[in-house]
Amino acid sequence: MYYNEIGDKMKDFTLKEKELEILSQIKLARIKHGFSQRGLCAILNMQQPSLVKIENGTISPQLNTLLKILEPLGLTISITKIDDSDKI
Numbered sequence: 001m002y003y004n005e006i007g008d009k010m011k012d013f014t015l016k017e018k019e020l021e022i023l024s025q026i027k028l029a030r031i032k033h034g035f036s037q038r039g040l041c042a043i044l045n046m047q048q049p050s051l052v053k054i055e056n057g058t059i060s061p062q063l064n065t066l067l068k069i070l071e072p073l074g075l076t077i078s079i080t081k082i083d084d085s086d087k088i
Contacts, residue, residue, distance in 0.1 A: 027055045029073040
């Protein structure tokens with residue numbers, strides 16, 4: 001049972017790493033498009049502290065919020081098959 005707990009914690013860690021990588025890409029896209037956090041939030045009708053927490057990985061955005069953030073950045077989400085080596 002101890003090894004299962006370690007395995008579960010490693011899966012959680014890997015998921016968090018992937019989440020932070022996605023959020024980092026969103027932040028880079030925001031900067032590339034010349035948006036400040038405040039400017040993007042004005043377009044999104046979102047509170048700036050919420051975007052800060054999302055970009056920092058403090059909170060995980062809901063899917064509809066993520067899609068809302070991605071739209072003015074010219075991005076979207078797609079589902080792709082992962083290789084067996086990428087499985088969590």
